[in-house]
Amino acid sequence: MVDAARVESVPCLAALSPAVRSSLADAFDEVVVPAEQIVATEGDFAYELFAVLEGTARVEQDGAVLAKLGPGDLFGEVGLLLTGRRTASVVSESPMVLLTLFDRSFRELSKDHPDFVDVVREQCRGRFTGPAAGAPSGGGGTLEA
Numbered sequence: 001m002v003d004a005a006r007v008e009s010v011p012c013l014a015a016l017s018p019a020v021r022s023s024l025a026d027a028f029d030e031v032v033v034p035a036e037q038i039v040a041t042e043g044d045f046a047y048e049l050f051a052v053l054e055g056t057a058r059v060e061q062d063g064a065v066l067a068k069l070g071p072g073d074l075f076g077e078v079g080l081l082l083t084g085r086r087t088a089s090v091v092s093e094s095p096m097v098l099l100t101l102f103d104r105s106f107r108e109l110s111k112d113h114p115d116f117v118d119v120v121r122e123q124c125r126g127r128f129t130g131p132a133a134g135a136p137s138g139g140g141g142t143l144e145a
Contacts, residue, residue, distance in 0.1 A: 001025065001026050001027075001028070001029075002025050002028045002029070002030045002099060003025065004021055004022060004025040006025070006028070006030065006053060006099060007021050007024045007025045007028065007051075007099070008021060009053060009071075009072075010051045010053070010072055010074070010099070011072050012072075012074065012119050012122070012123060013051065013119065015119070016113075016115060016116060016119060017115070019113075020109075020113045020115060020116050023109055023112065023113060023116075024101070024109065024116070027101055027105040027108075027109055028051075028099040028100065028101050029099070029100050029101075029102075030053070030097060030098070030099055030100075031097070031098050031100055032095065032096070032097055032098075033055070033092045033095065033096040033097075033098060034092065034095055035092055035093060035094050035095050036091065036092060036093070037091070037092045038089060038090070038091050039057060039090040039091065039092055039096075039098070040075070040076060040086050040088075040089060040090045041086060041089050042060070042061060042062070042086050042087065042088050042089040043085055043086060044085065044086045045079075045084065045085055045086075046076060046078075046079020046080050046083065046084060046085055046086050046103070047102060047103045048076050048080075048100050048101060048102055048103065049074065049075075049076045049077055049080055049100070049101040049106055049120065050074065050075050050076045050090075050098050050099065050100055050101075051072075051073070051074050051098065051099040051101075052069055052070060052071050052072065052073045052074075052075075052096065052097075052098060053071060053096075053097040053098060053099060054071060054095075054096060054097040055070070055071075055092060055093075055094045055095055055096030055097060056068060056069065056070045056092075056093045056094050056096070057069045057070075057090050057091060057092045057093055057096060058090070058091050058093055059075070059088050059089070059090055060088060060089045060090075060091060061087065061088040061089070066088065068093075069090065074120070074123050075090055077120045077121075077123055077124055078124055080103060080106055080120075081117075081120065081121060081124060082124070
C-alpha cells in the first residue's frame with residue numbers, strides 16, 4: 001500500500017478516476033533499488049508491472065541498450081499483457097524508487113477497473129516485443145522488461 005499521491009505522480013495513472021487511483025494505491029508496493037541492479041531480466045517470467053517514481057534505468061535487449069527510463073515511465077506491461085516473459089532487461093543506473101504491482105493484483109484491478117488496463121495497454125502501443133521488431137520509437141514513455 002502506498003500514498004495515493006505517489007500513484008498520482010505517474011502521469012498516465014494520474015488521469016484515472018479517484019476510485020481507480022485509490023485501488024491502485026492499495027495494491028502497489030514501493031521499493032528502493034540501488035544503482036546498477038538488475039530490476040528485470042530478459043527471458044524471465046513476467047510477474048510485475050513497474051512505475052518509476054525516482055531514478056533512471058537502461059533497457060537492454062540481447063546486450064544492446066535500447067532506451068532509458070525515468071520518473072513517470074512504466075515497464076513490465078508487455079510481459080503481463082502479451083508475452084508472459086520479459087522481452088528486455090532493465091538495469092538501474094542510479095538509485096531508484098519504484099511502484100510495483102504483482103500479476104495477481106494487476107489481473108484483479110484489470111477486471112474491476114477496465115480503464116486501468118486500457119491505460120496500461122496504451123503504454124504498449126508501438127512498442128517492441130522481440131528483437132525482430134527493432135528498436136523502439138523515440139520519446140520516453142514505456143519500454144517492456
